[in-house]
Amino acid sequence: MTDPTTRAADAIAEALRDGQDVAEMLAAALCQVAAAEGGTEEVLRNRPGSWEAGHLRSLMEGTVGLNGEVLEAYRAAPKA
Template sequence: MDDRNRRAAAAITDALDDGVDVAEFLANALCTVAAKEGGIEEVLRNRSGSWEAGHIRSLMEGTVGPDGEGLAMYRKDDEPEPGLCDAELRRTQGGWRLEVKVPALLLSGGWPTTEFSGRGPTAPTVTERNEALEELGYRPADPERVGWNWIEAQESPDEPAYFIAHTQVRPLSDRS
């Protein structure tokens, strides 16, 4: 085993020991390289016809789509500015849940979350969402912007669609 393989194995072992989903870790690492190098086939260019390349291609296509359409989110220049994270509002049974997706907190106890119970299908207003964010220690990244982005999501093509509200936020302690 050469030094490069030892370093890769050590990084994977560290991730595993930290409780990281190693399959997701590898998929994200490979897609980051594909975004930087110009696509999935660029990652496989040194031996694209091998059986190993076929499995890696399937893994990356499953992560970013068969045409690599999801690679944009892995590009370094597309990374959000430091301190920003995503907030999501989604419907639950009888109400709504607001989560602030702070990557550093995922493995150490979960994301800051609050519930809007007993509302039925009526989504909380932007003012209510912003007040809840403040209670969680966050504020909208762009305070001048009134709305949130709504995205349509589905578990499978045969399942009904549902909607998720999304906006970027920053910690209250970050005054930039």
């Protein structure tokens, strides 16, 4: 089994090959996780003060608003 970073890199490379806007795809994916986990700060909970977290926070806030105003729109349908 591959590690999560390798699986994520494979998904990003596939999206790029398919002609997708990778930045938009990453923002949407992060916001889907945030919606499922209870908010944008939950995505960053394991290392919230890092510079990487700061950039991801800005990306998610730019996508769903500073207070997650439209986060619910990113909630994925339950898996069957």
